[in-house]
Amino acid sequence: MKVVEIFKSIQGEGFNFGKEVVFLRLGKCNLKCPWCDTDWNKYKKIELENIIYEIEKENCKSVIITGGEPTMQDLKPLCKKLKEKGFWIGIETNGTNDVGYEFIDYIATSPKFFYKDLVKLNLKKANEIRIVVDNDDVEEYVKFCKKIENEIEADRFFLSPVEESETANFLNLETLAKVRQQLNEREEKEWQVSIQLHKLMKVK
Secondary structure, three states: OOOEEEEEEEOOOOOOOOOOOEEEOOOOOOOOOOOOOOOOOOOOOOHHHHHHHHHHOOOEEEEEEEEHHHHHHHHHHHHHHHHHHHOEEEEOOOOOOOOOOOOOEEEEOOOHHOOOOOOOOOOEEEEEEEEEEEEOOOHHHHHHHOOOOOHHHOOOEEEEEEOOOOOOEEHHHHHHHHHHHHHOEEEEEEEEOOOOOHOOOOOO
């Protein structure tokens, strides 16, 4: 598999905020978001057995498969092996590809506003949706979030600000607050705020 890195940290976003996990960051992506903090083209090809070995070395029974875009690779053999060894498995995906639900315990998807008119979402169901707010167009973001609600069945909904790496400041917070307020004026879904805890703690 194409692997960027394997490391233990905490989940800094979404419902599993604060959970200790091993991150398996896979290479390649089918999108190029301008604020992406991962160099997903710098990867090594690693055999499945060696990936499992590196994960087990971290002494943690929770794994989150992320990227890049992990669904660009065949995840079933990996997930099957991890499940046989008693791992909880989460995945983070942009939603452009469907996820094989077998062996996956938790799906977090982050459809990209930046590509709202350019790509089709093929994921139909997830445990949580996270939308990154990266500009100040409140009206367009509200429309986008409502559209995603109708396209992907989910249990939880989050809005996240972009973190500016040079200053470590979170951007678009005022826009995020206005979008959340308008969305939550309805009684349909509750949108919450998710700020990257690991960035505040200065950990990977």
